[in-house]
Amino acid sequence: xxxxxxxxxxxxxxxxxxxxxxxxxxxxxxxDIWPAARSVLDAAAARxxxxxxxxxxxxxxxxxxxxGEWLPxxxxxxxxxxxxxxxxxxxxxxxxxxxxxxVAIRRILDLYVCLRPVRWLAGVPSxxxxxxxxxxxxxRENTEDIYTGLEAASGSxxxxxxxxxxxxxxxxxxxxxxxxxxxxxxxxxxxxxxxAALDYAVRRGRRRIHWVHKGxxxxxxxxxxxxxxxxxxxxxxxxxxxxxxxxxxxxxDRILVSDVITDIALQQVLTRPDSFDVIATMNLNGxxxxxxxxxxxxxxxxxxxxxINYVTGCxxxxxxxxxxxxxxxxxRVNPSSLLLSGVLMFEHLGWQEAADDITAxxxxxxxxxxxxxxxxxxxxxxxxxxxSEFAAAVIDRL
Numbered sequence: 001x002x003x004x005x006x007x008x009x010x011x012x013x014x015x016x017x018x019x020x021x022x023x024x025x026x027x028x029x030x031x032d033i034w035p036a037a038r039s040v041l042d043a044a045a046a047r048x049x050x051x052x053x054x055x056x057x058x059x060x061x062x063x064x065x066x067x068g069e070w071l072p073x074x075x076x077x078x079x080x081x082x083x084x085x086x087x088x089x090x091x092x093x094x095x096x097x098x099x100x101x102x103v104a105i106r107r108i109l110d111l112y113v114c115l116r117p118v119r120w121l122a123g124v125p126s127x128x129x130x131x132x133x134x135x136x137x138x139x140r141e142n143t144e145d146i147y148t149g150l151e152a153a154s155g156s157x158x159x160x161x162x163x164x165x166x167x168x169x170x171x172x173x174x175x176x177x178x179x180x181x182x183x184x185x186x187x188x189x190x191x192x193x194x195x196a197a198l199d200y201a202v203r204r205g206r207r208r209i210h211w212v213h214k215g216x217x218x219x220x221x222x223x224x225x226x227x228x229x230x231x232x233x234x235x236x237x238x239x240x241x242x243x244x245x246x247x248x249x250x251x252x253d254r255i256l257v258s259d260v261i262t263d264i265a266l267q268q269v270l271t272r273p274d275s276f277d278v279i280a281t282m283n284l285n286g287x288x289x290x291x292x293x294x295x296x297x298x299x300x301x302x303x304x305x306x307x308i309n310y311v312t313g314c315x316x317x318x319x320x321x322x323x324x325x326x327x328x329x330x331x332r333v334n335p336s337s338l339l340l341s342g343v344l345m346f347e348h349l350g351w352q353e354a355a356d357d358i359t360a361x362x363x364x365x366x367x368x369x370x371x372x373x374x375x376x377x378x379x380x381x382x383x384x385x386x387x388s389e390f391a392a393a394v395i396d397r398l
Contacts, residue, residue, distance in 0.1 A: 002053035026088015028323025036391035111307035140286025304340035
């Protein structure tokens with residue numbers, strides 16, 4: 001019998017054997033990758049005596065076509081009331097039109113953690129020599145920084161007023177034709193993200209955490225993020241974690257917490273990836289970093305992502321790539337980003353065995369040289385298959 005997932009008094013999810021889970025098919029290639037990913041998720045769940053009662057909700061072009069709204073209130077409420085959901089990619093115009101629907105969902109539901117694990121799967125083509133050394137988890141703050149949309153367009157009355165205000169109040173000289181954006185970074189927002197990263201590291205047996213920031217330049221936003229992170233370790237986690245400068249780099253049996261400047265981090269995750277384990281950072285840094293890391297392990301086409309509020313229990317799992325409309329309906333693209341996001345969802349639900357089955361089956365499929373076109377053009381002697389055929393091959397190997 002299908003039931004709704006609920007949140008227990010201890011903050012743990014109560015997950016029935018047949019949970020109702022809302023989904024958004026997605027724009028563009030969503031029509032291809034969602035059915036493929038769903039078929040694998042259903043097969044893996046069934047192997048362990050479970051099933052999912054899928055509930056379609058609308059957003060993006062399909063939402064607009066059927067309701068006149070890009071993000072209907074009913075969709076947001078479905079994610080809120082059912083706690084867990086999954087979505088394909090949604091289109092966002094560049095430079096105008098509607099704001100990002102992905103960002104809107106995160107902000108409305110206060111999904112403050114963007115969780116992006118990055119790990120190489122054996123057999124996946126990579127541009128680096130030792131992709132097997134890449135095994136890290138990024139905690140990207142989702143609700144603050146310059147992604148808040150607090151902007152004024154160049155030449156607008158709002159921009160002129162803000163420029164005048166800043167000149168009068170602080171003596172700041174800003175060119176009159178400038179567009180402006182506000183970059184809020186709060187102690188509350190920073191520490192709840194850092195707390196989630198610390199809890200994850202403790203729960204998963206991870207040994208290192210890095211605060212990634214540009215605090216040498218943006219001292220009162222990104223620099224404050226760094227400071228608040230070390231304060232949190234001292235005040236709430238001193239029994240299980242310790243800052244680098246508080247232990248001289250020798251944490252004993254505790255988790256070692258250190259920090260690194262963003263541009264250096266982007267270099268070091270490439271030159272010495274095995275030095276990184278869990279990373280916590282702000283919104284823009286996390287966006288750049290997670291996509292750059294994805295390139296080392298096969299590309300954003302197979303990168304999973306999740307947006308989670310660990311307090312309310314709400315989580316929306318999503319493909320991290322775009323809509324690629326020119327490929328829509330061709331049954332051609334790789335469904336792995338959405339599929340592996342489903343793996344994250346299963347892990348979040350406590351369905352670890354089913355999650356592990358899918359990961360192993362994807363690795364086995366690629367290892368058997370059965371791949372979609374994106375990998376086929378980078379590999380020799382492979383069997384190129386359609387999106388749906390790749391999903392079927394994964395199911396065969398569960």
